[in-house]
C-alpha cells in the first residue's frame with residue numbers, strides 16, 4: 001500500500017518548474033472545504049484548486065456559470081485554513097474577467113481574502129491581455145485552454161478540443177503566447193494526448209492536465225470524481241479511486257501515487 005507523504009516545504013511556482021525540469025509528476029485536486037484541504041495536504045497533493053466546479057458538485061447547478069466571486073472567496077477561505085504547504089489556486093468565476101482592469105480588481109480581492117498563490121482563468125486569446133495585466137501587478141496565473149466549462153453554451157457542449165489540425169495549431173500558438181504574456185502555469189482540459197504532449201514539451205512553464213493524457217507535468221481531477229460521489233455520468237477522464245480502498249485517505253493517497261508513478265492516466269482516460 002502507498003504510504004502518504006505529507007509535503008515538507010511550501011509549494012511555489014519555482015518548485016513546480018523544478019519538478020517539470022526533473023520530469024517528476026505532481027498531483028493536484030480540487031477541494032472546497034477545510035477538512036478535505038487538510039486531508040489532501042496530508043496525502044501529498046501539491047496543488048489544491050478551489051474550482052468553479054463547486055457550482056456543480058457542491059451547489060448542484062448544471063454548469064459552473066452561476067458561481068460568484070463571493071462563492072470562491074467563501075470556499076477559498078475555508079480551504080486556505082486547511083493548508084500549510086500545498087499551493088492554493090482559485091478559479092476566477094464566469095463574469096469576473098470582462099476586462100483586464102476588472103480581472104485585476106477581482107483577482108486582488110480574492111488573493112487578499114484567501115492568501116491564495118495563483119488564480120486560474122478560462123478564455124481563449126481573450127486571456128492574453130488579462131494574464132499580461134495580472135503579471136504586471138505581480139499576480140501569478142494559471143491559464144486554462146481546451147474545454148472551457150464557462151463557455152459551454154458557446155461551445156455547444158462538453159467536447160474534446162483541438163482535434164482538427166487548425167484547432168490544434170491554434171491552441172499551441174495560444175499556449176506559447178500565454179507563456180509569453182506571463183502565465184505561470186497552463187491547464188489543459190479535454191485535449192488529445194498528443195497535442196497536450198507537444199504543448200508540454202514546448203512550454204517552460206508547468207502544464208497540468210485533466211483529460212489531456214499522461215504526457216503533461218501534473219494531473220488534476222475533481223475530488224468528487226476521485227471519491228466516486230459525483231451524480232450522473234462520470235467523465236471518461238476520471239477514475240474511481242475509492243475502488244478497492246477502505247478509506248478516503250487511502251483513495252487520495254492512491255491517486256497521488258498513481259499520478260507520480262505515471263500509472264494514472266492511461267489510455268482509457270485519454271483522448272486521441
Ligand code: KIV
Nearest residue numbers: 030051052053210220
Ligand atoms: O473548476 C474546476 O474544478 C476545474 C478543474 C476541472 C480543472 O477547473
